[in-house]
Amino acid sequence: MKPETDATAGTGTTTGTDTTTTATGSESDWTRPERSPGTPPRVIVIGAGVAGLSTGCYAQMSGARTRIFEKHVLPGGCCTAWSRDGYIFDYCIEWLIGTAPGNNAHQVWRELGAFDGKTMTNFDVFNKVEDEHGRTVSFYNDPDRLEAHLLEISPLDTAPIRAFTRDLRRFTRIELYPFLTAPDLRTVREKAAMLRTVLPAFRLFWRTAATPMHTFADTFQDPLLRRAFRNIFFQDPEGFPLLPYLFNMAAAHHHNAGFPQGGSLGLARSVEERYRKLGGTLTYRARAEKVLVENGRAIGIELRNGKRYFAEHVVSACDGRTTLHGLLGGRYTSPRIEKLYSDLLHRPGTLFPAVVSVFAGIRGPFGPDEAHSTTHLLSAQDAARLPGALQNSIVVQVRSRYSDGFAPPGHSVVHCTYFSDFAYWKELRSRDRKEYRARKREAADFVRAFLERRMPGLADRTEVVEVATPATTHRYTGNHDGSILAWKAFSDADDVAARLVGKDRMRLPGLSGFSMAGQWVGMGGLIRAASTGRFAAQYLCQELGLTFRAWESDGAEPWHPGKLGRLPQLDRWSAREETGS
Known part of the structure; x- marks a missing residue:
């Protein structure tokens, strides 16, 4: 997640224009349509979210040569973080299925190197809920x-x-x-x-x-x-x-829904590292504009800068609607695709809601007796003060208890979220940037005042407040309507999407050499996204005559926050906002 406007950004040891030659071959191997004789098949992946990285890892393990093209400067998509003044604002993971050994979900993460050198944090309480009158209920994982x-x-x-x-x-x-x-x-x-x-x-x-x-x-x-x-x-x-x-x-009771050290971006960085060690090449600031098709077969991609890259198979692991109507121009469809992307996509309650995130960096501890995660049920009066809110509640999570390094020593970082209306924020940002920033300040001011009411004196210790809206999510991930989990599980989209993965093999009718991966075909959740990458690799191995192979990573270097690399900064935006410009 990048800042709302022109903030500074970097990627640490991985440059934004990385075209490093690795085991995938020379640059010329990718810029000509014909594969060099005697070389393994080429696979291009669009998007370096968890699904795209997973696809790349498994295809590399199976003997293909792969390149991932990512429009952003960081891996992970929504599985990301950003920073300011020593605080790390971890955006995505609240719990992660597969954190305990001995199950298939854990095996997937180990194969992808996601847990290399990491510890896990587990909580006895899944979530605490507190009403307007101070009554609470703690949802313990132990029955x-x-x-x-x-x-x-x-x-x-x-x-x-x-x-x-x-x-x-x-x-x-x-x-x-x-x-x-x-x-x-x-x-x-x-x-x-x-x-x-x-x-x-x-x-x-x-x-x-x-x-x-x-x-x-x-x-x-x-x-x-x-x-x-x-x-x-x-x-x-x-x-x-x-x-x-x-x-x-x-x-969660079995510690299989915990929180990995390094958090969201830490998970993405670990899988990125695994991908590079397997010989893959990842190019940032490389936005795909279209999939090249010849005689009903995908043969490569064209980037926004006009450069063309060719492969024997293309996997799109980005937003589903963008893939179908942008990269492919709406040419490849079926009743199932039409049902999802022309009907259900616009039906209320089918997409998982977007969120507003308000982060607060706090000097000193944050309520030692407070739960790590609490849903506060708000009065109608309080809820009316939250811009674009869809429900009368706000979630307060003490993220500095989830993993080390999220706050400077002796400090705390809190993540406050609420479901919000994407259309509200999109219209505001398009029509009036000044008004848009004012509504963001309202959300920040509400959080500051709400926390002060609970813990008097906290406002004076609050050093940083940052806000990301659904419009932010859409701008930097491309996710339709800013949804962070795509199709809502157990909605009408569930069965249709399941048939895309199973019956359709993640392919589109009339187009060979192409497949889709990620939450827009496999539903939301990180383990589901990772598994669609595994599935996509299995299917394409059959097509390309490769034997699917997978093994666990043996990375043992202890995790440390330095592995996150240089994070996007919000300082410029905040300074400009404070001056009202």
């Missing part, structure tokens, strides 16, 4: 502790409390992480293994997937519990059933 806590809050709600914790106990005994093999390539043995996991718990899966959280939450008599259960995932995603709450809390 027994959670049950005792909830019964103490509301003995009258014994039945739904015990029903929820009983199901949570059952989920703690289930391990289902189908992230290793693309659906259409699974062997009989792999399918049988999945059935052995699913069938004994089929009724549990079916019932919890068919029960909306809103419906379940409304069975509580206590008004706090009715509202709190909707916000276990920090804010109410609306439309989710019980299943994902139970699945993720069970994973």
Whole structure:
């Protein structure tokens, strides 16, 4: 995530125009259509988000030569961070599936080098919810502790409390992480293994997937519990059933939904390092303008500067609509594609909402007794003061407790977020930049005042406040409507997207030598994004006559914040904003 306007930026040891010659071959090997005789097939990847990096890593391991082209100056897409005055503003990860050894999700991350040299932070509480009157509920990951806590809050709600914790106990005994093999390539043995996991718990899966959280939450008599259960995932995603709450809390109970040292950009940098060590080449400040097609086959890409690069296969790991209607000009479609990108894309509730992020850098500690993550339920009066807010709540996370290096020694950094309306911010930024900046200041002022009310004296210790809006997300990642997770799970898009990955093999009708990866085909979440890169590599290996191969990284150098490289800075924008220009 870059700053809102012309801030300074750099990439540390990886330059923004990197075209280093590695095992992928010389520059001329990529600028002529014909592959040099006797050389491995070439694969171009558009986008250095987690999916693009994953695709590149697995294709390199499988013997292809790859190049990744990224329009930004950093890897990771939304999985990013930026900095100011010694504070690191970690944008993306709140919890990450696969942080505990012994499961397929963890194997994917180990193959990608994402955890090399890193420790993990785990919390006993998934999230805390506090209402306007100071009543709180802590969603402990341990079912027994959670049950005792909830019964103490509301003995009258014994039945739904015990029903929820009983199901949570059952989920703690289930391990289902189908992230290793693309659906259409699974062997009989792999399918049988999945059935052995699913069938004994089929009724549990079916019932919890068919029960909306809103419906379940409304069975509580206590008004706090009715509202709190909707916000276990920090804010109410609306439309989710019980299943994902139970699945993720069970994973957290086993320390399999923790936080990796180095955070979001740290994860992206580690996978980038793995990709380079495997021999791949990554070029920054290289925006793809179109996919080159000849006789119904993708043969390369053209960049904004007019340069053309050629390959035997092209993978687009960027925004789905941009891929279909921008890079490919809308020429390759199908009823399934039309359903997703002409109907569901514009249907309310199908995309995961965009967010406003307000970071505060604080001198000294931030409320030692405060939970690492708290959803504050706001009064209507308070909520009305949050520009573009979609819900009456704000999430406060003490990010300096998640990983070392996010704040200078003796300081704290807090990340406050709320779901927001992309159209509101886009219209403001397009129509009136001064008004747009004023609304950003309103969000910053609200957070400063809100935290001061909770901890008097905190405002005087607040050294830095930075704001990123949905328009910021859209500008620097290209994600449609600034959505950070693309299609909403359990929405009408879920089944359609699943068929793109399975039945369609992440391909488009009438176009060979091309595939898509990332959350716009595989749904949101970082492990899903990483797995689509693995799947894309498996599919293209079949096409190119390669044997898919993967092995875990052996990187052991301890992680340290210096591995983030030089981060984007927000100083220029902030100085200009303070003068009102």
